[in-house]
Amino acid sequence: MMFKVEGHKLRSGVLAFALALTAGATFLPVEPVHAQTRTLPDFTDLVDQVGPSVVNIRTVEKVAQRGAGNGEMDEEMQEFFRRFFGQPAPGTPRQGPRPNRPQQPQEEERPRGVGSGFILTADGYVMTNAHVVEDASEVLVTLPDKREFKAKIIGADKRTDVAVVKIEATGLPAVKVGDISKLRVGEWVMAIGSPFGLENTVTAGIVSAKQRDTGEYLPFIQTDVAINPGNSGGPLINMRGEVVGINSQIYSRSGGFMGISFSIPIDEAIRVSEQLRTSGRVSRGRIGVQIDQVTKDVAEAIGLGKAQGALVRGVEAGSPGEKAGVEPGDVITKFDGKAIEKPSDLPRLVGNTKPGTKSTLTVFRRGSSRDLSVTIAEIEPDKPAKRASDREEPAPKPSASAAAKSLGLAVSDLNDAQKKELKLKGGVKVDAASEGAARAGLREGDIILAVGNIEVANTREFEAALAKADKGKALSVLFRRGDWAQYALIRPAR
Numbered sequence: 166m167m168f169k170v171e172g173h174k175l176r177s178g179v180l181a182f183a184l185a186l187t188a189g190a191t192f193l194p195v196e197p198v199h200a201q202t203r204t205l206p207d208f209t210d211l212v213d214q215v216g217p218s219v220v221n222i223r224t225v226e227k228v229a230q231r232g233a234g235n236g237e238m239d240e241e242m243q244e245f246f247r248r249f250f251g252q253p254a255p256g257t258p259r260q261g262p263r264p265n266r267p268q269q270p271q272e273e274e275r276p277r278g279v280g281s282g283f284i285l286t287a288d289g290y291v292m293t294n295a296h297v298v299e300d301a302s303e304v305l306v307t308l309p310d311k312r313e314f315k316a317k318i319i320g321a322d323k324r325t326d327v328a329v330v331k332i333e334a335t336g337l338p339a340v341k342v343g344d345i346s347k348l349r350v351g352e353w354v355m356a357i358g359s360p361f362g363l364e365n366t367v368t369a370g371i372v373s374a375k376q377r378d379t380g381e382y383l384p385f386i387q388t389d390v391a392i393n394p395g396n397s398g399g400p401l402i403n404m405r406g407e408v409v410g411i412n413s414q415i416y417s418r419s420g421g422f423m424g425i426s427f428s429i430p431i432d433e434a435i436r437v438s439e440q441l442r443t444s445g446r447v448s449r450g451r452i453g454v455q456i457d458q459v460t461k462d463v464a465e466a467i468g469l470g471k472a473q474g475a476l477v478r479g480v481e482a483g484s485p486g487e488k489a490g491v492e493p494g495d496v497i498t499k500f501d502g503k504a505i506e507k508p509s510d511l512p513r514l515v516g517n518t519k520p521g522t523k524s525t526l527t528v529f530r531r532g533s534s535r536d537l538s539v540t541i542a543e544i545e546p547d548k549p550a551k552r553a554s555d556r557e558e559p560a561p562k563p564s565a566s567a568a569a570k571s572l573g574l575a576v577s578d579l580n581d582a583q584k585k586e587l588k589l590k591g592g593v594k595v596d597a598a599s600e601g602a603a604r605a606g607l608r609e610g611d612i613i614l615a616v617g618n619i620e621v622a623n624t625r626e627f628e629a630a631l632a633k634a635d636k637g638k639a640l641s642v643l644f645r646r647g648d649w650a651q652y653a654l655i656r657p658a659r
Contacts, residue, residue, distance in 0.1 A: 206353045206404060212367055214406045217309050217338045219357040219399060221364045222280045222293055222316075222330075224301035281358035281399030282306065283408065284337045285329070285438065289314075292438055293398030294413055295321035295328040306332050309365060320441030324382040324449075324516075325429060326413050327437040328398075340400060343407030345432045348386070350375060356390045356412055358399030368392070377427065378509050379414070382516070385427035386410045392426035401428040410434075436517070450518040450541035452491070452526075453484020455649065456508045459496055463652045466641035467496075467618055468532045474498040475508040477528075478649045482588065489526060489539035493650030494615060494643040498534065499527035515541065532618045569631060572640070572655050573600030576613065578623050587612065591622025592645070605653040607644060614650065615643040 280297030284290075291306060298304055304316040314332035321328035355369045370390035377387040386401065392412050401410035410428030417423045440447045456475040464472045474496040480487045491497075498505055500514045501524045518524060520543035525536050569576060575597040579589065592614045598607040607613075615621060616630035617640055634640050639654040 206369075208355050208367065208369055211355055211402060211404070211406050212357070215340060215355075215400065215402050215408075216357060216365060216367075218284045218340045219309065219365065220282045220284065220291060221307040221359045222282050222291075222297055222398060223305045223307070224278050224280070224298060225303040225305070226300055227302045279359055279362045279395050280397045281395065281412070282330070283398075283400045284339050287335065287337050287339050289332040289334045289337060290319070290438075290442065291316065291330050291332060292411065292434065293328050293330065294411065295323050295326045297398045298328050298330060299323075304330055306330065307364070308337075320445040320447075322437050322441065322447045324447070325433060325437050327411065327429065327434045327441070329438050329441045340408045341406060342431055342435060343403050343405065343409040345386075345409055345430045348372060348375065348403065348409050353404050354388055354390060354409065355402045355404075356392060356396060356399055357402070358392075358396035358412060360391075360393035360395040362395055366396075368396075373425070378507065379427060382513065383429055383433050384509070384513070385414070386430055388426050388428065389424050390426055391422045393422050401431075448520060449516040449544040450520050450522065451484075451544040452486040452489070452515055452539055452541065453481035454486040454491055454497075455479040455481075456497070456511060457651065458508050462639065462654050463641065466639055466654055467529075467652070469496060469498075469529055473507075474505050474529065475511045476652070478651055485539050485542045489537045491526065491528065491537060491539075492530065493645060494652070495528040495530050497526055497528050499525075501525055502527075516544065531615070531620065569628070571601075571636075572631075573598060573602035574607070576624055576627060579612070587645075589614075589645075591620070591626075593621060593624050593627045595644070601655045601657070602653075605642070605655045607642070607653055607655075608646075610646070612645045613642055614645060617641055 278297065280293060282291045282293035282297070285292045298318055298321055301318070304318060305313055306316045307313045312334075314334060316330040316332045319329040319331050350372050352372045353369065354372055355367060357365060357367050360366050360368075368391040370388050372386060373389055374387040376384040378384055386409070388401065390401070390412075392415050396412050399412045400408040401412055403409050409431050411431065411434050412426065413429050414427040415422055416425040416427070437447055455478045457478050459469065459472050459474050459476045461472045463476070464470060477486075477491055477493055477495040477497060479493055480491050497511055500511060501518075503510075503514055505511050505514075515524075518541045520541050522541045524539055524541055526539050527534055527536050574595065576593040577596050579587070579592055579594055583594070584590065584592075589612065592612045595602075595607055595609055595611040595613060597609060598611070613621065613627065616627060617634045619626075619630040619633070621627040621630055631640075637657060639656045642653045642655060643650060644653060
């Protein structure tokens with residue numbers, strides 16, 4: 166059947182047809198679909214709750230003052246007037262020679278800076294940043310109720326940038342400490358502090374990232390909360406009114422806030438503060454190894470699979486690592502059963518271990534894993550890493566097999582004196598590096614320790630290892646330069 170309906174008749178006909186079809190039909194009730202809506206958070210109750218626990222910290226430092234400070238002009242200025250004007254300086258008393266007496270050094274106190282902090286305990290312990298109180302001769306803590314106290318520095322730890330000061334007061338409103346493991350990326354957080362000296366300033370934002378590695382000793386909480394100079398040491402607060410971090414750093418090219426700020430996780434800060442309150446210092450563990458990143462290419466070449474762990478580039482003589490049998494070129498994949506995903510994980514885990522503790526290192530060496538027992542020592546004060554300078558030696562006549570030449574290498578054996586000096590059992594010395602070897606970063610004077618996961622003690626073993634290598638794949642070479650060991654990948658020529 167064919168219908169021909171035009172204009173309004175078409176719409177009317179369709180409507181009549183539809184009504185006829187639905188006559189007598191039963192319809193189920195349809196509930197409207199509402200889009201999920203969320204309201205913006207209200208921070209007013211949090212400010213009332215946490216605000217009384219946040220303090221302003223001002224520091225003063227003593228600066229040497231020129232002159233005697235007793236109304237007399239200093240001797241340099243007096244000498245200037247005598248030389249150029251032929252008379253004493255104006256106001257200088259006319260008198261005979263004065264007896265020689267030592268000049269007493271004078272000091273004056275000058276404001277050094279402004280920061281923030283928060284009350285950790287009701288009996289007056291206050292937490293802040295180490296850089297806030299560094300080099301301060303006097304620390305003044307002002308409470309929100311305008312009471313001001315002189316504070317005693319209990320201890321400061323530069324590695325974590327955590328400090329604890331004490332004021333003589335009781336019944337203070339202490340903060341609640343949050344559980345950092347429950348903090349989620351995207352969660353709302355708030356900061357209270359004294360940016361540019363503006364006390365009790367409240368800013369808010371969200372958690373942008375956790376475990377952010379900035380090269381410092383601790384992994385940071387990254388937020389977009391507005392943090393500026395003066396906010397340092399103030400609390401980062403979650404929506405439950407708990408402190409989850411200490412505001413410590415900003416990323417900035419201008420000196421002011423640019424949308425990225427970093428906070429010290431409160432669990433790490435509390436661990437440090439407990440040691441500072443107990444002994445005034447922080448004791449950390451060390452094993453005496455220098456580490457580096459494991460790249461994806463190196464991980465695949467040595468059979469590790471994925472880029473993980475900490476590559477050992479050097480082992481200090483007499484250190485716990487050396488005594489445990491750790492060798493340059495090892496990849497430490499676990500510490501006491503905890504996985505090392507990136508190099509910075511290792512010093513944090515070792516550092517949080519009490520010196521004297523016996524721990525287990527899992528290392529990947531020559532294609533397989535093994536466990537080593539290590540006794541943790543106490544960390545030493547920071548000092549620059551020592552790198553041995555390249556030794557000037559008469560270059561032997563380069564020699565190379567066909568396999569070595571194809572890689573751009575010429576090597577020679579180490580004599581007994583060289584092994585003793587370098588504290589090595591074996592290896593071969595690079596006499597010349599060109600083409601693929603040079604592109605991989607090898608150079609004259611390097612000591613090759615292993616080729617393709619095969620340890621080499623001399624040129625004969627070096628040649629044997631090359632013969633077993635797959636010529637179509639990149640060849641991993643473990644070598645030492647100075648005191649440092651690292652991997653190079655020599656890729657086949659195309």
